[in-house]
Amino acid sequence: METSFTAAALDPYAERVTSGVATLGGILMLPTLFLYLSGLLIEGIAQTGAIVTVAVALALAVWLTLNYAVQPIAYVITKDSLVIRRRWARALRVPFNQITGVSLASALADVPRFGLRRSFNAGVFGYHGPFHLDPYGRVFFAATHRERLVAVARYDAPSLIISPARPREFVEALREALLKSASDEGKTQPVQERKESFLLQIGGRHPSLRARSAYYRLTTS
Numbered sequence: 001m002e003t004s005f006t007a008a009a010l011d012p013y014a015e016r017v018t019s020g021v022a023t024l025g026g027i028l029m030l031p032t033l034f035l036y037l038s039g040l041l042i043e044g045i046a047q048t049g050a051i052v053t054v055a056v057a058l059a060l061a062v063w064l065t066l067n068y069a070v071q072p073i074a075y076v077i078t079k080d081s082l083v084i085r086r087r088w089a090r091a092l093r094v095p096f097n098q099i100t101g102v103s104l105a106s107a108l109a110d111v112p113r114f115g116l117r118r119s120f121n122a123g124v125f126g127y128h129g130p131f132h133l134d135p136y137g138r139v140f141f142a143a144t145h146r147e148r149l150v151a152v153a154r155y156d157a158p159s160l161i162i163s164p165a166r167p168r169e170f171v172e173a174l175r176e177a178l179l180k181s182a183s184d185e186g187k188t189q190p191v192q193e194r195k196e197s198f199l200l201q202i203g204g205r206h207p208s209l210r211a212r213s214a215y216y217r218l219t220t221s
Contacts (some may be wrong), residue, residue, distance in 0.1 A: 003077045003173050005164040008145035011112075017123030018064070025060035026052045028130060067124040072142045075164050077177050082152065084142050084162065084194045092142065098154050102174045104167055105151040108133070130158065 010018065032050040052100060069088035076083040082099065084092040108115075111133060112122040119141075120129025126144035143149060143163035152160040152165050152174070164170040 001079065003177075005075045005077075005170045006164060007072045007074055008143075008148040008163045008165045011144075011145040011147060013146065014123045014144065018125055021060055021064060021124055025057045025064070028060070046201075064124060065127065067121050067126070068126060071125040071126050072128075072144060072162065073178065075162055075170065077170075077174055079177070080181055087144075094154065094160065096178055098157070099178065100153045100155055102150065102152050102171050102178070104171060105149040105161060106147075108149050108151075108161065109147050111146060119137040126163075127161075131161075137182070146215055 032053050046078045056182075069086065071087050072084050073087055074085040076085060080096050082094045082096070086092070111131070112119060112127070115134050115136075116122060116131065117134050118130075118132040119127075120131070121127065121141075122131070127141040127146070128143075129141060131139050131141050138158040139151075139161050140158045143161055145163040148163045148165065148167045149165060150162050150170055152162065154160060
C-alpha cells in the first residue's frame with residue numbers, strides 16, 4: 001500500500017527567483033529582435049552581439065527546463081522505500097534499509113539566505129541537488145518550500161531534504177512505515193526522533209556509540 005504526500009507549492013523566494021530568471025531570458029532576446037526588425041543584423045558587430053545574447057537566453061531557457069523537469073511533485077511512502085516523484089525526470093527511490101531516521105528540519109528555513117556555502121539549484125522551481133550548508137555539512141535537496149522542510153537521514157549518503165505540503169503528517173507516516181518494515185523483517189530499524197539527532201546526522205559527523213545505540217531503539221512516540 002502506498003501513501004502519497006503532495007509536494008508543497010513554491011515558496012515566495014523560489015517564485016521570485018524563477019520569474020526573475022525567466023524575465024531575464026526574455027529581456028536578453030529584445031535587442032536581437034530589435035536588430036532583426038531594423039535590418040541591422042547584416043552588420044558584423046550586430047551579428048556578434050545577437051549571437052551572444054541569444055546564446056545566453058537559450059542557456060537560461062535550458063536551465064529553467066531542466067529544473068522544471070526535476071521539480072518534485074509528490075513524496076510516496078511504499079512498503080519498503082521512499083519515492084520522490086518528479087515532473088519529467090525519473091523518480092528517486094530511497095529504500096528503507098538506507099534510512100536512519102526522519103525529522104522536521106525547521107532549522108533550515110533560512111536557506112539559502114543564510115548558511116549556504118555551495119549549491120546546485122537554490123531557487124529555480126524549488127531547491128534541488130547537492131548543497132553544502134554551514135554548519136550542517138553536505139545535504140541533498142529535493143524541495144519546493146523552505147518552511148516545510150523534512151530531513152531524511154541516510155547511512156552512506158548526505159541527508160535528503162524534502163518539502164511535503166503536510167510535513168508533520170509525513171514524518172509520522174514515514175516513522176510508522178519504518179517501524180512496520182523493521183517489524184516485518186524481524187530486525188530493528190533505526191528511527192531518528194529528536195532534532196538534536198537530526199543535526200548530528202545532517203552535519204555529516206558520526207554519532208558516538210551512545211547516540212548510535214539510541215538510533216536503534218524502536219518507539220512509537
